[in-house]
Amino acid sequence: MDGMGGTDGRVIVGVSGSLASLAALRAAAGEARRGGRELLAVIAWEPPEGEALYLRHPDREWALHWEAEARARIDRAFDEVFGGPPPGIGTRRLVVRDRPGRALCRIADRPDDLVVLGARPGRRRATRIHRHVTAHAGCAVLTVPAPTVPKGLRRALRRVTAQDFTLVGR
Incomplete structure (x- = not known):
């Protein structure tokens, strides 16, 4: 555990590494901090076949190999969102098959x-995961939309190549 957890339930967040799950991770940490609860970040995996x-x-x-890939993905999510473990809250990272x-x-x-899930903006229908969790969870579910990317920027990002990120004048 990375810190002190609360006793009034836990905040459980599904993490996949997507932009929506990163937004959910940030929101879940805020909920855990406000309520003095423990944050459980969960990444579920199955063999690709x-x-x-x-x-x-x-x-x-x-x-x-695939379990290690899932563990690396959840660690990257924490690094991208917080730069490491979020300060001031107890956290656990669970890798579940x-x-x-x-x-x-x-x-x-x-x-x-409390279960926190990310959702892509503009989706009219809930994903299979959202439908399953809202139908079967015995607790509250919070859905957090991913940040929207402006239309012009989305177009520009589609044209970006790996060479655009190389250092100039190495």
Whole structure:
């Protein structure tokens, strides 16, 4: 644990590394800080080929590789949002082998927990994860929209290449 946690439930946030999940992580940290609660950041992963095929041809090294990738993604999310552990709140990072919605509902097993999810702006329909969590979570669910990118900037970002980020005059 990175600090002192509260006793009135936890703030549980789903992290994937997307812009929406980074916004959710920031909002969840704020909720945890305001309520004196512990922040649990959860990243759920499955083998890319799916569990059924993995069970037919199990490969422990392959599974360890994907678990390490998930762990690196959640660590990057904390670095991008806070520059490391968020100050002033107790945090735990959980890497869970499961479907994201099911993992979040299983972890958020207290009525005074709060689940925080990110959502892409402008989506008319909820994602499968949002539908699952809102239907099965036994606690409150907070949806945080990702920041919007202005239309002109989106167009410009589509044309950016890796060479645009190289150092000039090395």
